Amino acid sequence: MASLSGLYSSSPSLKPAKTLSVKALPAALTRDSFSFPHTPKPSHLPLTLSASRAVSRDISHTTDAKKELLKDPNALWQRYLDWLYQQKDLGLYLDVSRVGFTDEFVAEMEQRFQAAFKAMEDLEKGSIANPDEGRMVGHYWLRDSKLAPKPTLKTLIEKTLDSICSFADDIISGKIKPPSSPEGRFTQILSVGIGGSALGPQFVAEALAPDNPPLKIRFIDNTDPAGIDHQIAQLGPELASTLVIVISKSGGTPETRNGLLEVQKAFRDAGLNFAKQGVAITQENSLLDNTARIEGWLARFPMYDWVGGRTSVMSAVGLLPAALQGIDIREMLSGAAIMDEATRTTSLKNNPAALLAMCWYWATDGIGSKDMVILPYKDSLLLFSRYLQQLVMESLGKEFDLDGNTVNQGLTVYGNKGSTDQHAYIQQLREGVHNFFATFIEVLRDRPPGHDWELEPGVTCGDYLFGMLQGTRSALYANGRESISVTIEEVTPRTVGALIALYERAVGLYAFIVNINAYHQPGVEAGKKAAAEVLALQKRVLSVLNEASCKDPVEPLTLDEVADRCHAPEEIEMIYKIIAHMSANDRVLIAEGSCGSPRSVKVYLGECNVDDLYA
Numbered sequence: 001m002a003s004l005s006g007l008y009s010s011s012p013s014l015k016p017a018k019t020l021s022v023k024a025l026p027a028a029l030t031r032d033s034f035s036f037p038h039t040p041k042p043s044h045l046p047l048t049l050s051a052s053r054a055v056s057r058d059i060s061h062t063t064d065a066k067k068e069l070l071k072d073p074n075a076l077w078q079r080y081l082d083w084l085y086q087q088k089d090l091g092l093y094l095d096v097s098r099v100g101f102t103d104e105f106v107a108e109m110e111q112r113f114q115a116a117f118k119a120m121e122d123l124e125k126g127s128i129a130n131p132d133e134g135r136m137v138g139h140y141w142l143r144d145s146k147l148a149p150k151p152t153l154k155t156l157i158e159k160t161l162d163s164i165c166s167f168a169d170d171i172i173s174g175k176i177k178p179p180s181s182p183e184g185r186f187t188q189i190l191s192v193g194i195g196g197s198a199l200g201p202q203f204v205a206e207a208l209a210p211d212n213p214p215l216k217i218r219f220i221d222n223t224d225p226a227g228i229d230h231q232i233a234q235l236g237p238e239l240a241s242t243l244v245i246v247i248s249k250s251g252g253t254p255e256t257r258n259g260l261l262e263v264q265k266a267f268r269d270a271g272l273n274f275a276k277q278g279v280a281i282t283q284e285n286s287l288l289d290n291t292a293r294i295e296g297w298l299a300r301f302p303m304y305d306w307v308g309g310r311t312s313v314m315s316a317v318g319l320l321p322a323a324l325q326g327i328d329i330r331e332m333l334s335g336a337a338i339m340d341e342a343t344r345t346t347s348l349k350n351n352p353a354a355l356l357a358m359c360w361y362w363a364t365d366g367i368g369s370k371d372m373v374i375l376p377y378k379d380s381l382l383l384f385s386r387y388l389q390q391l392v393m394e395s396l397g398k399e400f401d402l403d404g405n406t407v408n409q410g411l412t413v414y415g416n417k418g419s420t421d422q423h424a425y426i427q428q429l430r431e432g433v434h435n436f437f438a439t440f441i442e443v444l445r446d447r448p449p450g451h452d453w454e455l456e457p458g459v460t461c462g463d464y465l466f467g468m469l470q471g472t473r474s475a476l477y478a479n480g481r482e483s484i485s486v487t488i489e490e491v492t493p494r495t496v497g498a499l500i501a502l503y504e505r506a507v508g509l510y511a512f513i514v515n516i517n518a519y520h521q522p523g524v525e526a527g528k529k530a531a532a533e534v535l536a537l538q539k540r541v542l543s544v545l546n547e548a549s550c551k552d553p554v555e556p557l558t559l560d561e562v563a564d565r566c567h568a569p570e571e572i573e574m575i576y577k578i579i580a581h582m583s584a585n586d587r588v589l590i591a592e593g594s595c596g597s598p599r600s601v602k603v604y605l606g607e608c609n610v611d612d613l614y615a
């Protein structure tokens with residue numbers, strides 16, 4: 001290990017003089033004048049694994065000599081060499097040298113990591129690692145079925161993989177045909193799903209689909225009618241040769257249900273038989289599963305209780321769409337399995353996932369005080385940050401820790417790609433508010449061999465991309481901004497599988513370190529519940545308006561009158577919004593005033609529905 005303790009923290013502008021032992025700090029040192037205006041509260045501190053020990057950060061070495069060390073290229077090179085991780089089989093490297101953790105910090109984290117490794121081992125053996133939902137967490141078994149804790153699960157994983165491969169082969173070869181397509185084989189996939197049931201397939205498609213895949217893929221991942229119309233319009237007559245894959249672990253997610261209903265309507269309007277082109281990926285006996293079974297859809301593939309949505313890309317959720325695009329899914333699984341093996345080691349320094357988790361902890365004080373900016377310098381990896389956003393933020397963004405303490409944990413993720421983002425927000429990253437650390441994803445291979453050329457003497461287009469990455473890394477570092485670099489040789493099914501597995505494990509380890517459940521998402525329910533209440537109120541509003549509109553003469557109502565008749569005077573603002581939305585969509589008529597001045601509005605329905613009145 002480098003004898004560079006305090007290297008990064010040596011400059012006051014780079015690392016604030018602070019320790020996680022907040023209470024012990026003089027007031028002036030609890031604040032990083034350049035970065036986060038946020039003093040960690042004692043309640044934020046991870047309390048278990050090492051409850052009595054706050055991890056200290058080396059804050060005392062702010063001497064000029066230390067500042068010089070930071071700038072000394074030889075010292076930096078040595079630190080780079082000392083910490084460089086390489087996974088030879090995958091051609092994957094991890095460089096954490098531009099994160100300023102100290103030897104003392106690493107030593108103090110050791111005990112926590114050993115506890116996290118043990119917890120991860122138990123998880124992989126089938127412990128109830130998602131205690132709130134009483135579930136096992138088994139996405140690691142998907143790429144190495146012999147790890148599954150029960151023989152029945154092992155068989156299920158293997159059988160599902162085989163059936164995915166043979167179904168994809170039959171679709172691609174035309175053995176299974178669309179019933180009424182002049183082309184005689186399926187040409188398009190329309191994937192309907194949201195969250196973990198969309199982000200993995202989207203990332204994999206963008207990263208790995210060949211230029212001319214056997215089936216092209218489109219996504220409906222929202223309940224935006226215009227967005228849905230756009231996807232269907234883009235398919236045009238090819239709807240007849242579109243395989244619709246509806247993906248929902250729970251089988252009851254409203255956005256996905258709506259997408260399905262919209263697509264089914266499009267099929268009806270086109271005189272097509274949806275069932276013969278529909279595939280469901282969901283848990284057995286879910287609403288979606290029952291619908292698909294009763295309606296006799298073309299195929300159904302299972303999702304499992306023990307695989308979370310955000311870690312489902314290596315189940316049928318990600319594998320079926322990938323296989324249909326001609327992506328080698330067994331290679332993806334193999335890359336993930338190699339990374340899984342590499343991240344099982346209990347040697348912190350040799351475990352890339354643990355190194356990532358350690359850097360996240362260092363960079364964000366273990367409380368998410370800084371954001372993680374993901375910058376892949378490769379267009380095909382554009383969606384990696386979006387994929388990681390859910391993986392990291394839905395896993396780590398938690399109000400309570402496992403002991404019930406309020407912790408409001410999290411780690412914000414954003415980013416698109418380099419060098420594009422250099423012309424968007426890198427200005428702020430280098431010079432503005434210091435509230436982030438960066439992760440560069442570097443891909444060594446610019447283009448397939450034999451295709452490169454020099455656009456100026458000695459320099460290719462890819463050299464520019466390389467230069468932009470390295471230049472930005474250096475420029476950020478020179479201004480005290482920490483960064484991690486992950487390097488792969490090429491974007492292949494193997495390396496994509498490995499990247500996914502790397503971050504899954506890092507999130508899992510980090511969650512253990514900060515003592516939270518990474519595998520539930522209770523916060524998402526609040527928004528869903530509130531949305532359902534809005535729609536229930538809308539139904540009451542419609543019923544009140546219908547009654548008034550069936551009178552002769554029609555009785556236009558003010559917002560106050562609507563709210564009173566709905567017995568919801570406290571909901572008047574929401575009622576106003578409901579009416580404004582319906583009016584914009586020609587579903588209610590404004591008799592007087594305009595939506596811009598709510599008090600003046602009088603509203604009625606264009607048509608009285610007598611059936612509704614007596615319903």
Ligand SMILES: O=P(O)(O)OC[C@H]1O[C@](O)(CO)[C@@H](O)[C@@H]1O
Pocket residue numbers: 194195196197247248249250251252253256309310394521524
């Ligand atoms: O696959 P499902 O059950 O439709 O859920 C979709 C997404 O909704 C969530 O439950 C909440 O956003 C995610 O965790 C999940 O990936």
